[in-house]
Amino acid sequence: MRKKWLAIPYALWALIFSVIxxxxxxxxxxxxxxxxxxxxxxxxxxxxxxxLEPIYLNVLWRxxxxxxxxxxxxxxxxxxxxxxxxxxxxxxxxxxxxxFILPLWTNFLLRTYAWMVLLRDQGVINQxxxxxxxxxxxxxxxxxxxxxxxxxxxxxxxxxxLPIYAVLSKLDHSLIEAAExxxxxSLEVFMKVIFPLSIPGVIxxxxxxxMPAVSTFIISDLLGGGQTILLGNLIxxxxxxxxxxxxxxxxxxxxxxxxxxxxxxxxxYREEGGELW
Amino acid sequence: MVKKALKGTYITLMxxxxxxxxxxLIVYSFNDSRYRGSWSGFTFRWYRELxxxxxxxxxxxxxxxxxxxxxxxxxxxGTVSAVAIHxxxxxxxxxxxxxxxxxxxxxxxxxGISLLALFVWMQLKLGFITLLLAHITFNIPYVxxxxxxxxxxxxxxxxxxxxxxxxxxxxxxxKVILPEIMPGVITGxxxxxxxxxxxxxxxxxxxxxxxxxxxxxIYSMTKLGVSPKINALSALLFIGVIGLLGVLQxxxxxxxx
Amino acid sequence: xNIIELKGVSKRFAEKDALVDINLSIRPKExxxxxxxxGCGKTTTLRIIxxxxxxxxxxxxxxxxxxxxxxxxxxxxxxxxxxYALFPHLNVYENIAFGLNIxxxxxxxxxxxxxxxxxxxxxxxxxxxxxxxxxxGQQQRIAIARALVxxxxxxxxxxxxxxxxxxxxxxxxxxxxxxxQQLGITFIYVTHDQxxxxxxxxxxxxxxxxxxxxxxxxxxxxxxxxxxxxxDFIGEGNILKGIMLEDYRxxxxxxxxxxIDKGFGNNEAVEVLVRPEDIQxxxxxxxxxxxxxxxxxxxGVHYEIMVRDESGTHWMIHSIHMAKNGEAVGLKILxxxxxxxxxxx
Numbered sequence: 001m002r003k004k005w006l007a008i009p010y011a012l013w014a015l016i017f018s019v020i021x022x023x024x025x026x027x028x029x030x031x032x033x034x035x036x037x038x039x040x041x042x043x044x045x046x047x048x049x050x051x052l053e054p055i056y057l058n059v060l061w062r063x064x065x066x067x068x069x070x071x072x073x074x075x076x077x078x079x080x081x082x083x084x085x086x087x088x089x090x091x092x093x094x095x096x097x098x099x100f101i102l103p104l105w106t107n108f109l110l111r112t113y114a115w116m117v118l119l120r121d122q123g124v125i126n127q128x129x130x131x132x133x134x135x136x137x138x139x140x141x142x143x144x145x146x147x148x149x150x151x152x153x154x155x156x157x158x159x160x161x162l163p164i165y166a167v168l169s170k171l172d173h174s175l176i177e178a179a180e181x182x183x184x185x186s187l188e189v190f191m192k193v194i195f196p197l198s199i200p201g202v203i204x205x206x207x208x209x210x211m212p213a214v215s216t217f218i219i220s221d222l223l224g225g226g227q228t229i230l231l232g233n234l235i236x237x238x239x240x241x242x243x244x245x246x247x248x249x250x251x252x253x254x255x256x257x258x259x260x261x262x263x264x265x266x267x268x269y270r271e272e273g274g275e276l277w
Numbered sequence: 278m279v280k281k282a283l284k285g286t287y288i289t290l291m292x293x294x295x296x297x298x299x300x301x302l303i304v305y306s307f308n309d310s311r312y313r314g315s316w317s318g319f320t321f322r323w324y325r326e327l328x329x330x331x332x333x334x335x336x337x338x339x340x341x342x343x344x345x346x347x348x349x350x351x352x353x354x355g356t357v358s359a360v361a362i363h364x365x366x367x368x369x370x371x372x373x374x375x376x377x378x379x380x381x382x383x384x385x386x387x388x389g390i391s392l393l394a395l396f397v398w399m400q401l402k403l404g405f406i407t408l409l410l411a412h413i414t415f416n417i418p419y420v421x422x423x424x425x426x427x428x429x430x431x432x433x434x435x436x437x438x439x440x441x442x443x444x445x446x447x448x449x450x451x452k453v454i455l456p457e458i459m460p461g462v463i464t465g466x467x468x469x470x471x472x473x474x475x476x477x478x479x480x481x482x483x484x485x486x487x488x489x490x491x492x493x494x495i496y497s498m499t500k501l502g503v504s505p506k507i508n509a510l511s512a513l514l515f516i517g518v519i520g521l522l523g524v525l526q527x528x529x530x531x532x533x534x
Numbered sequence: 535x536n537i538i539e540l541k542g543v544s545k546r547f548a549e550k551d552a553l554v555d556i557n558l559s560i561r562p563k564e565x566x567x568x569x570x571x572x573g574c575g576k577t578t579t580l581r582i583i584x585x586x587x588x589x590x591x592x593x594x595x596x597x598x599x600x601x602x603x604x605x606x607x608x609x610x611x612x613x614x615x616x617x618y619a620l621f622p623h624l625n626v627y628e629n630i631a632f633g634l635n636i637x638x639x640x641x642x643x644x645x646x647x648x649x650x651x652x653x654x655x656x657x658x659x660x661x662x663x664x665x666x667x668x669x670x671g672q673q674q675r676i677a678i679a680r681a682l683v684x685x686x687x688x689x690x691x692x693x694x695x696x697x698x699x700x701x702x703x704x705x706x707x708x709x710x711x712x713x714x715q716q717l718g719i720t721f722i723y724v725t726h727d728q729x730x731x732x733x734x735x736x737x738x739x740x741x742x743x744x745x746x747x748x749x750x751x752x753x754x755x756x757x758x759x760x761x762x763x764x765x766d767f768i769g770e771g772n773i774l775k776g777i778m779l780e781d782y783r784x785x786x787x788x789x790x791x792x793x794i795d796k797g798f799g800n801n802e803a804v805e806v807l808v809r810p811e812d813i814q815x816x817x818x819x820x821x822x823x824x825x826x827x828x829x830x831x832x833x834g835v836h837y838e839i840m841v842r843d844e845s846g847t848h849w850m851i852h853s854i855h856m857a858k859n860g861e862a863v864g865l866k867i868l869x870x871x872x873x874x875x876x877x878x879x
Contacts, residue, residue, distance in 0.1 A: 003360065003361055003364040005361075006357050006358070006360055006361035007358055007361035007362060007365070007373065009354055009357065009358070010354055010355075010357070010358035010361070010373075010417065010421075011373075011376075013354065013413075013414070013417065014376045014377070014379070014417075016395075017392065017395070017410065017411075017413075017414040018376060018379045018380055018414065019376065019379070020395060021388075021391030021392050021394060021395040022379070022383075022387075022391055024391065024394045024395055024398060025387070025390065025391045025394055028394065077291070080287065081287075081288070081291055084284060084287075084288060098522075099292060099295075100295070102518070102519070102522070103295050103296070103299065105471060105475075105518040105521075105522065106299060106511070106514060106515050106518055107474075107475055107491070107492060107495065107511070107514055108475055108477060108492075109477055109492050109495045109496055109499070110299075110302070110495060110507070110510070110511040110514065111298065111299070113302075113495065113499050113507060113511070114298035114299060114301065114302045114511070115298055116499065117298075117301065117302065117305065117508075118298055118301065124301060154294070154295075154298070157295070211382075211384060212384065212385070214384075215384030215385070215386050215387070216386075217386060217478075218477065218478070218496075222499055232384075232386050235386055235390060236386065239390050239393065239482070240482075245394065248390060249390075249394075252386075252387050252390060252391070255384065255387065256383065256384075256387060259382075259384065263382070432617060432619055434615040434616065434617065434619035435619050435621060437584075437586050437606065437613070437615070437619065438613070438615055438619040438620075438621070438680075439621075439632070440585075440586075440605065440606040440607045441584060441606050441607070441612055441613045441681070442607075442612065442632050442633035442636060442680070442681075442684060443607045443633050443636045443637055443684065444607055444632075444636050445607055446605075448636060452632075452636075453621055456621075456623040457621075457622065457623060
């Protein structure tokens with residue numbers, strides 16, 4: 001009836017604060033730059049051409065590699081966990097999953113900061129190893145690619161476990177019994193029944209880990225200490241330090257396109273379910 | 278037997294991995310030593326200093342004000358929008374859902390810089406207002422996504438029944454629809470509130486000089502070198518979250534009883 | 535005066551006709567049933583009367599006043615919904631009191647009226663119960679009480695017994711009928727169950743494909759269906775092609791039968807309905823038609839016997855007497871067992 005008019009406030013809000021900003025970024029990415037760094041509304045490919053320079057392609061490559069690595073590690077660490085939780089009895093299950101979500105509720109920066117404390121030269125890990133006599137000089141742990149990777153896995157692991165768990169916990173147990181009844185061993189049951197059915201969850205999890213990993217700038221900023229420059233750092237730098245919004249915009253557009261393409265590919269394999277919320 | 282032990286070890290290691298860093302921060306918040314990783318005595322000093330630090334208290338105040346306001350406004354707009362979207366034709370629904378997913382699927386950093394671009398373009402002064410607008414923007418979709426499933430579960434005749442018994446459409450909404458979708462509305466509001474509390478990326482780009490949120494404050498503190506005050510803050514936030522979850526859990530139990 | 539009148543009402547949903555030119559008058563204190571298969575437009579008709587849909591064309595009158603655009607909350611009628619639509623967040627008392635609370639009635643009056651309604655539907659003492667703790671039948675009664683407490687002049691019921699099991703349904707049919715007579719208000723009842731319609735109604739409106747096929751008393755509808763659809767939908771029947779030679783004489787199966795129908799054209803092609811229970815099985819030489827018994831199924835009260843006559847037509851016969859498979863029999867059809875219907879165009 002008249003209810004559709006209720007959508008007007010939200011339609012306006014979404015237009016102004018979701019759609020127009022993206023359009024602005026898209027427009028800026030094709031704008032020229034005045035000698036003082038201001039935006040000049042004449043069309044140019046320069047901002048995209050500049051991205052093809054080796055240093056920037058290197059950043060892209062490093063971002064993608066780290067994001068892929070962290071996604072794979074999250075999957076390897078997280079899948080067995082999701083499976084174990086889904087197969088525990090109901091009472092234990094909700095506690096176990098709650099314990100997995102709980103860290104997500106604490107401040108993201110603090111979680112990352114905690115690893116700074118652990119990985120420092122005088123940090124807990126180095127002190128512990130020295131006290132045990134395994135090493136004499138502190139190892140350089142912080143401000144390395146490894147530290148960034150660790151930070152990603154630590155922060156995003158729950159995003160992998162939750163959707164997989166959501167799918168596995170809804171799995172009809174009689175399917176497993178049917179497979180066993182037909183003579184499948186437990187490995188075959190897993191490979192031929194459980195895993196294929198959990199793929200929508202795996203895909204959701206992959207998207208939910210890959211996306212923040214490829215766009216982060218905090219983890220690389222805190223744990224990479226300026227050694228590891230990723231796409232996120234580049235965008236942040238162009239917007240806040242170098243004040244070259246046109247170039248920052250073009251990197252953003254490239255990143256969004258990349259994510260959209262990934263999601264479109266993944267989305268084909270994703271059916272219902274497996275969503276986080 | 279071996280399998281069971283293996284399972285146990287794996288589960289223990291996973292939870293240790295998740296909790297050890299947080300746990301260590303809490304322990305360190307009581308450590309008297311400033312620089313050493315080692316334990317040199319129990320103290321409440323960092324907690325005292327934390328609350329004497331005006332900038333931290335101000336950031337805390339900003340964070341909660343913005344989170345509360347943003348969650349409140351987003352819940353109202355989001356709930357009304359969800360009702361509207363629920364009643365749309367399938368085509369309009371798909372369009373609006375895509376728009377709704379935009380801020381959910383966009384990386385935070387893109388939301389942050391695009392809103393920064395918008396605010397500068399509109400010549401809005403960066404500060405409390407822009408921060409609030411940004412938070413409302415990324416909160417609304419989560420409220421909609423929390424309320425819509427509740428509307429779908431609703432018996433479509435409930436509203437008609439209320440109208441039939443003499444309620445105006447507005448009365449029908451407040452007396453029948455709203456009570457029925459309340460769990461979704463509350464979930465959405467809590468989700469919005471926590472997202473706002475936790476947000477760094479969007480706030481970082483849309484705030485102006487002088488207005489700090491807790492996340493931004495923590496960020497600048499980590500840049501200035503390690504201060505045990507952060508440990509104290511982490512401990513407090515963590516315990517606060519557990520308390521909040523406890524209350525929530527009790528509430529949810531009550532609803533489903 | 536008619537309490538409700540539909541004049542030339544039609545309704546289109548997205549390029550599809552849901553109702554075509556509906557004309558219907560309902561008198562006060564009448565029990566009228568809209569009967570038809572799903573998708574026939576009976577629920578849409580009810581929803582237009584209730585105010586939940588607006589007619590695309592035509593007018594709706596309530597006590598002589600045109601109410602096309604009057605919203606449901608301003609109409610003096612109430613609805614019992616298909617799946618009851620009780621408010622799950624309110625208890626039994628609050629559900630029944632909902633309408634009175636909206637009208638800002640005094641709490642004392644509300645309490646009195648709710649108590650009376652609970653007594654009427656035999657659920658005294660259920661005030662504090664949660665809706666989901668009630669059985670389907672109990673929820674049904676609460677839904678009726680909630681609608682009746684507003685003292686509507688017309689009660690609309692949309693397949694109210696559809697979700698109940700057979701035994702409970704029969705019980706509720708009688709109870710509803712009793713309630714309607716006791717309260718003296720108009721009931722407009724929607725169902726797809728022909729037996730339910732015949733049991734309860736003063737008049738039945740048979741609908742199909744958005745059109746009214748026939749309006750009449752249950753006896754009229756059963757005994758004198760106007761076309762094949764009505765005959766098929768109400769009860770079971772043998773329907774054959776025939777030719778009306780003249781008034782009171784019809785020819786089918788190559789034989790001429792006397793009948794009680796008139797007013798068709800001479801030699802007009804018609805359809806002939808003979809109800810299975812109106813056919814008598816007799817000795818072959820005494821029958822008007824002869825045939826062979828092909829199957830006999832025991833149905834409890836009667837046998838359902840299939841007979842193939844000499845021209846190959848199958849007849850369904852309900853008889854309390856047994857017949858044997860393969861037996862040669864005669865069929866006797868009396869004039870008042872033959873119902874002549876207009877041929878469908």
